[in-house]
Amino acid sequence: MDAAYQAISEGRQAAAIRMLRDQLEQHPDDLEARALLAQLLSWSGALVEAGDQAERVLARDPVHPEALRARADAAAWRGDFATALPVYRRYLRHHPSAQARLAYGNALVAAGYLQRARTTLDEFDLQRSWKTFEEFERVTAERQALVRRLHRRSAPSLLVGGTRYRDSAGSRRNESRAAFEQPLGDVRLNLLLELVETNDDQKSSDAHSALLGAEARVTDWLTASAALGATEIRDDQIDGYPVGRLNALGHFDNLDYRLRLERNVFNETPTLLTNRIRLSEMELGSGYAFSDRLQLAGNLTRTRYSDDNDSTEVELTPQVVLRLRDPGVRLGYRRNHLTFDRQSGSGYFDPDRLEADRIMLFATLFLPRLRGGVELYAGQQRFSRFGEPVEQFIADGSARLEVDLGRHLVLQTEVEGGNFDLRTPEGFSYWMGTLNLVFRL
Template identity: 25%
Template sequence: MEDPAVSPRADARDALAACALCALLAGAAAGGTAAEPREPRRTAAAPQASRTAPGAAQAPQWAAAAPQAPRRVAAPDTAAQTSEQAWTRARALADRQRYDDAGAVIRRALGRAPDDTDLLWLEAGVEGWAGRHRVAVALYERLVERHPEMARDLRKDLAAERLAAGDVTGALRDLDLRLEEAPEDLDARALRAEALSQADRLAEAIAEYDRLLAASPDDPDLARARARDLGWMGRHREAIAAYGALLERNPRDEEARLGLAQNENWAGNHRVAARLFEAMLADGRSDPEIFKGLAYARYWSGRPDLARPVLNVYRAREPDDLEGRELDAMLEREWSTGALAGYERSDDTDALRVMTTTLEYRFAPGERTMLSALWRRDDLKDPGGFLHAVRGGVRVDRLWSDAWSGRAAALYLDPGRGRDADAIGEAALIHRPLDRLRIELGVAKDLVLTRTSLARNLRVRQGAAAVEWRAGDRLTLRAGERLQLYSDANRQSRFSAGARQVVRSSRRLEAALTFDGDYLRSHRDLDDGYYDPAWYVEFGPGAEFAWKPRDGWTLGLVARTGWQHEKGSSSDPRYDLTATVELPLGRRLGLGLEGERSSSNLSTASGFEQKRWAAYLSTRF
């Protein structure tokens, strides 16, 4: 239940992009004057052709600018008068959002005057306002083909419909042509900035918005779009400042309130974000994005029990939303009745093979408690023989508040070969005084997982402390200390530290650079089967990638390299490469696969290089 290094922005993009498109067009068409704040989804399905938008019933401007095809004037014939009346009637219906009725009026009039360009233009616009953007694109393209003299004037409206239909490349092509023809067209520049945003060319989009705002510094639509793109780039602090400036000018700017809450959430300030989302709901706002944002804020702040009711409201209204489905799946996987079965095998360069079978059944007796029944068998084989150990027991995970949670496990251990049974387990307490800060303390008792150590019936008692701090929007720092006391009277301490910097985050891909280091120190070298050097150190850089090629699928790759050095030996290069696959098998089953190869002395208890693979099958009931 870790915070994301940078929040997923993709669904917010889908929810706001069409609205921003309408707002930018309206603001730019008005010459950069301030516009009234809009509800984020009010115009989401109706990106409007700039010259024929509902509410501005006027003749297409290309007609006034084309002497060879003037608008109808005095003494029209009967057919012309009928077409003029049909245009006015259809436009009035479209202004009242009666798009199908408007289309019917236009089609009847075109039956009498099939080449009336005013009606053909309006027909394409009405289809776009109705949300049938692909149809609108086809109509505009047909109109340009039949009347190439209109191409210059139709180009911007065609680009808007291409963008709304998902053809970002085509929209940018048309807009670049339009701006070659009319560089002063701020309407087209605003639309091009939106297209750059949707093309994930965010740096270019922000540069375009900066130029537009230099010409129209008080335009709230442009300022909101720029702030939105800052958030999509992961520059959340700048986005928060930009939205704050908008709210200083207009405290009732509801889009800015939503954007501020979203960026506080993505920046890791989940409790602050939750209060902002709740304030919007208390004010009577009902935008679905508010419910989704609040659900994620609660989940990321460690309160899945509070996330579920809000998510249910959102899912009822937006059942097909990708991020809503993803959060639902995470809550189901972590906090619902289910089972997991797994098998893992590792081989090290000292000919030790460890084969592990695990079974787990979990159920939630309450909103804040999860109980799990656990069973595990370890089979260990090396040239010295074969041994196995079996353990079974229960674990409880508990949430007390936003700041406190914990877990505990009690297990019965059968070490095999007639040796006395034992009790092992763990307990951990997690404190989050701030959203960005996580402190964990834990104790445990376990067996030492090598064949030699198991043959000597060794146990290890552990105490650990760890701190994780999200130092920036994309930077996370961590440090931890672990003390290990072995039943052969040996002891060890291990200090670990690391940093993780997200360098790329989008709907489908996240990439991060890391730097990690470990220092292990042993009291004595007893050769009891586990790795116990006088001291050992390793450090080096790494990279992490997570790719989601489709809904429910995740492909991960973690690569680390660097140096390792043990007292009394030379320094050697080290590497670690881990690949993971997670994919759904229908609605209730999930499959996880892992593979690892590592030369680190810390990758196994025995201190040798290893190769490892694992497979897990999970289900929920």
């Protein structure tokens, strides 16, 4: 243990982890070594194993302070608030401290419990006491960081931006949007106004949409959002249609899950708008982390089209994590299976059957003022449409970046392109770019 502490003090965290593993091979009942290992693993990004190691300690000593803190932190950093929040509360009951209360407050903010976070912050201010000046400085800095996070989540925001889309079939799409979000307690109200202008060499059509929605955490393991509105299509005539969506998503232990129900206008191309194609979708998705290195994600999407057509898509993506720490890197394989009842000729890609196999590369970056990600893939797709079989190489890529330009301004950008586009039956090659500005008011 002394050698491990020495390695930690020298910044050799990986070496300390190896030493503790060796120690536990010889002395598996050493709870202090296992709790310290859980803490180091969580700091290194191995959150699944950190939680497992902490649980092994807590099975023997349910109120072990270091194990409780490691278990709560690892779960919170994974977004598993159903596990993290009760463990934080247990920790505070048995081992109250300023830093633990601030960690609990940060988890409440991340979970969306803003009212509880304010109460926790008030209790912290009433109960604070410091043993040393160094502790005072450290905890004061952590408190200020929590106050800033709480203010950002509580402040209303205004988003303005747009998206440009082009494909090899000559379809052009320009999207302009404005969105306003107003937190009200633990509920986030939002209003979205959107204008979509589409055209090609023969036709043009526009869609004007307005949606009013709300989002809230229903329980520690479930967040729900809903929106209702209308879309008006304008070309040679004007028609209006109701639109809406309902989302539910959550995370518990190693499993995440989501449900999406949506009724919308298919507004990707002028042909689709001219034909007044609407769709009703139900998507079920889940992901499971078998370990820190091995994950599996899956989606099932069932779509009903207004031209009396139906499609079913199944997507599976096993992934191997190559790098746990920031920037994170994952390598995966994605399998898509898509079927349609018939070829409707309404302007969307509707094969009898499509199968696609792709190698995926994911990279993510999270810094205090900079967040982003890259997704690249290449593979092969096979499909049959109007009785004609086709096999072709496919490749695609996307990148997104979010930058805090100041306390009140955020820049969001995204670019995407490739030859795996399901929006039109002819235009597989496409590119798309998005730019948004978010003003925190």
